[in-house]
Amino acid sequence: MKVGILTGGGDCPGLNAVIRAIVRRTISKYGGEVIGFRYGWAGVLKNDHRPLGLDEVSGILPRGGTILGTSRTNVYKEKNGVDRVKETLSELNLNGIVAVGGEDTLGVALHLWQDGFPLVGVPKTIDNDINGTDFTFGFDTAVHIATEAIDRLHTTAESHNRVVVVEVMGRGAGWIAVKSGIAGGADLILIPEVPFTIDEVCEVIQKRHARGKNFSIVVVSEGAEYPTNDDDEAELVVQSKVTDAFGHVRLGGIGNRIAKVIEERTGYETRVTVLGYTQRGGTPTAFDRVLGTRFGVLAADLIHAGQFGKMTSLQGDKVIPVEMAHAMECIKRVDSELYEVARTFFG
């Protein structure tokens, strides 16, 4: 058995755990061989790969990022993309490819599988927005990093009687914001799934001050929409309108907008911290290492069993395969029940 692996999209902690697990399982259980494509789908298009044996994956479990590199490459936007994938697969004589990625990388994997290629998906992203799995690896680490930052910001906000707005990642889903906000005891959490008005934001902070608390922590997800007027209109705040190969703009900046309006309307001194890429970097938590490892082992088994078109998933405590098509139907967003728990602590 010969397996190819690629990691695509934004990197996240736990990718190396998956790579290691696929290599170890393929070699020890199936006596097979593994190669890794460099920089996601770009490596498949160019047939740019490296062998992955026991030595290559030794010591990588605690390392952040991906030893294979990553990119946001869309095979279907590249000239002769599908033909080039076909050439690479037959040149290398692969039984199958494991694509480790988020909605974009796995979206390409799904299309390629529908076009007849032997593909298995493994869901990764700090955003935790993949349908069909309770969690993606990388998310737990991001939540830990954001929670620790909120803890630290509490002490400085309190010392200065300030409002601190913390902007976190997550794209169109508020999972990082709501989980780190609950864990860090945020006084207000703003997420893409729940529209808000500036009046509501200021009221929460003023109510808090009225009960003698002279500082507040506001966690805002980068994809939360900024209300532009009183007619319920809202807009995404972007760093750049230029889109990537999958049509995504670069989000960022809502933290500054919220902070400015809070200071203007309430008169409370307000500061902003944008956590940015710190949420994606560094060593994975034990949870993400274990989840990545379990996903990797299952992915190798699926390739061996010829079970293509599947994605590994976590359902409760079980790691099981689901249809990739089901997982790609929609983005998984924060449910209202969880947000209701968070709301209990606002103000």
Ligand code: F6P
């Ligand atoms: O999808 C992961 C993510 O970190 C998002 O939370 C964020 O919006 C995006 O990637 C940033 O992408 P890039 O690495 O291209 O700046």
